[in-house]
Amino acid sequence: MADLGRAQSVERGGGEGASDRVSLDFEGRxxxxxxLVTENGGSLVxxxxxTTSLEDGDALVLESGxxxxxxxxxxxLLQITGPNxxxxxxxxxxxxxxxxxERDRLFIRNDHVLADMLRQLGAEVTPLRAPFSPEGGAYGHGRTMGHDHGGDHGHGHNPHATPHE
Structure with missing residues (x-):
């Protein structure tokens, strides 16, 4: 395994023409x-x-350039479609x-509790395997970090809670 060295910066959208590639799921990015080990068997640190949220098409820049x-x-993933x-x-x-x-469908990571909830709400839920690049949040590039947005807003902190209807 070839040691490629250290990557200490990210070039947004700079992956085209790169010398190698790593494939990472949503959490891994x-x-x-x-x-990490690249597709060609190289090793890099x-x-x-x-902490940085990497997107499909970004590049890790090695010390060598x-x-x-x-x-x-x-x-x-789950693909969600439906009338509303x-x-x-x-x-x-x-x-x-x-x-x-997307215009006519939503995608979330596969979760049977959420799938059941969405079906009860009238959604068609289809399991599939695909790359996952969700919305990054209201404040710019990447993902939303953390959960604290102040106050008791009545839905608790259990992502698998039943709907409040």
Whole structure:
């Protein structure tokens, strides 16, 4: 296994033309320090100054100047369709669940409790494997960090709670 060295920075959208690639699921793309193995068998140490949410197409920049592309790996997801997507999206968001939003469908990580809830709300829920790149939140690039947004707003902190209807 070739040692590629350290990656101490990220180039947003810089993965095209990179010398190698790592495929990481949604959770794996949130990192600060970790040893990774590339698709070509190279080894690198990611040592970023802060925890960073990497996106499909970003690049880890090695000390040598070489770049390693970041790819979103396939993972178990649920595709959600139905007659009232805004309502379904609200229920997903109310559980602080990352969600990819498209014009005519939503995607979340596979969760049987949420699948049952969504079916009860009239959704068609289809399991599949695909890369997951959910919405990044209202404050810019990446994912929302943490949960504290103040006050008791009546839905608790259990992402698998039953709907409040």
């Amino acid at each position: 949130l990192l600060r320090r970790r040893r 990611v040592d970023l100054p802060e 070489a770049r390693v592309a970041v790819a979103a790996a396939d993972e178990p 997507l805004p309502r379904l999206a609200w229920h997903i968001g109310n559980r602080h669940t990352p969600c990819r939003i």
